[in-house]
Amino acid sequence: MDSEKNDQQFDLLKSENARLRTAVEELSILNDIATAISSTLDLDRVIGLIVQKCVKHVKVDQGAVWLLEEKNESGPLKTMVRTVNSSAEGLPYRLDTQLIGWMIKNQKPLIIQDLENDERFQITPKEKEYIRSLLAVPLQQKGKMIGVLTVFNKRSDEVFSGEDCRLLTIIGAQSAQVIEGARLYKEEQELLKMQQEMNVAAQIQMNLLPKDFPSIKNYETYGVSIPAKEVGGDYYDFIPQEDKRLIFCLGDVSGKGMPAALLMANLQATLRGQAISCKDAQTCLKRSNNLLYHSTDMEKYATMFYGILDVINHQLIYANAGHNAPYLVSKKGEVKRLKTAGIPLGWLEEFDYKEERVDINPGDVLVAFSDGISEAMNSREEEFEEERILEVIKTNMHNGPRDITDSLIKVVTSFTGSAPQSDDMTVVVIKRI
Incomplete structure (x- = not known):
């Protein structure tokens, strides 16, 4: 047992x-x-x-x-x-x-x-x-x-x-x-890397925009670009010339983030390079279009309003590559839309852009803007629209370019209210005094 x-x-x-x-x-x-x-x-x-x-x-x-x-x-x-x-x-x-x-x-x-x-x-x-x-x-x-x-x-x-x-x-x-x-x-590291890239892209974009504005006899200039996110797709520039002319442009590049910043850098280098040799707006846009067409993919393009201000003869020579037509408002309140036909830069090779001329008289105000202004939307999904832009310009004709710009941005912001900014907002104003 x-x-x-x-x-x-x-x-x-x-x-x-x-x-x-x-x-x-x-x-x-x-x-x-x-x-x-x-x-x-x-x-x-x-x-x-x-x-x-x-x-x-x-x-x-x-x-x-x-x-x-x-x-x-x-x-x-x-x-x-x-x-x-x-x-x-x-x-x-x-x-x-x-x-x-x-x-x-x-x-x-x-x-x-x-x-x-x-x-x-x-x-x-x-x-x-x-x-x-x-x-x-x-x-x-x-x-x-x-x-x-x-x-x-x-x-x-x-x-x-x-x-x-x-x-x-x-x-x-x-x-x-x-x-x-x-x-x-x-995932955290990827997000951190993405944020670092966005910061670099934002710095690139900031460096491409004008840091000050040209001082020209009888004229005042101002511009601002407010990106919807860290990095936007809008671009503007002032390029003074030795022959007493002022080249200015405002455009919108496709895409967002780093690709948009790199395309903007490409566009700025292209436009500034052409500004040295081109004496007219249509040739500058045509050459820039060809260069952009050959140096970028099909889905990368840019709209652009390109103007040459002759401060001696007080004339504006301009061409448009698919961008919103600016307003030219006289001291008496007469309004002219600076419309010309043209496709965005980079779409088709060898496109011939049309050039126009217009006199700039004392008191005239020219306002160029991106669709982030005209298409700014409120919580009821109503767009700001270009008629309201014109109202702000007429109301502030007695002010300088900076005050006109600030007033326009303020009215747009008030209109959109709590709705998030959906697109970059860019404005360029030139006034003959």
Whole structure:
């Protein structure tokens, strides 16, 4: 009787020792993984280390992690990011979508000992060649599935055991939190990089705009550009010439952010280069159009009003490349729209722009503006419209260019109220005194 009791105690002790040994091994494995991945926040590196450790400790040929990324605009649609660590050739990709779909639906561990004959999955001949068996567990963080951890082909033709499944599940639970942290860190770094690029682009744009305004006998000038975001697409410039002429322009480049800032830099260099050699507005726009056409992609273009102010003869020579036509208002309140036909710069090669001339009399005010002014919208989705621009000009004819500009911006801002600024607002004002 004592012998039988001793045997039972021995068996219990043996079982407990085995359980403790397994627990120690699991803790050792988890510590090994934790030590490896604690040294980095790089997402790709973290995933690579996790897969590498799974291949080692579960004793398999290959491993993979798929991360699922929710796309808010398309509901449950998910994007798969795949990382593989392998001692054999890379895995084919057809199985991925089927396995991920099964995991999203069931959200529990999956063991397949004989993939070729498993009716749940349709695999290619190449997959049959490389994949005999697999073990997959969901990666879950705060009750949400963020990915799948999978290992393939037990070594020495063994089968996956319940202990393998338990171990991989534990590894997956630990890894999910680390992966999510690394992913959030990556997103933060990408946002930081994007913000830094936006700051650089904003600085580029600021440096391209005039820092002061030309002082010309009998004339006053002023301009301002208020971007809707950190970096806008509007551009204006004053380019004094040695022959007593003043070139000025106002335009809107396509795009936003760094691409818009680079296109603006390209446009400024082009226009300033042409201003040296061109004596007329239409030739300058034609050459600038050709240069922009050949140096940019099709979707990159710019609208532009280009004027040459002859301060000796008091004439304005101008051409327009698809931009809003400026207003010229006389001291008596007479209004002239400076309209000419022309396509945006960069659209078509060898386009011939039309040039016009108009006299500038004492007291005349010229106001050029971007569509961010005329199309500024309030909370009722009503546009400011050009008629209101004209009203502000007429009301402030007795003021100088800066006061006219400030008044226009103030009225537009009051009109839009709490509605967010949807586009850049740019104004250039020239007045003969």
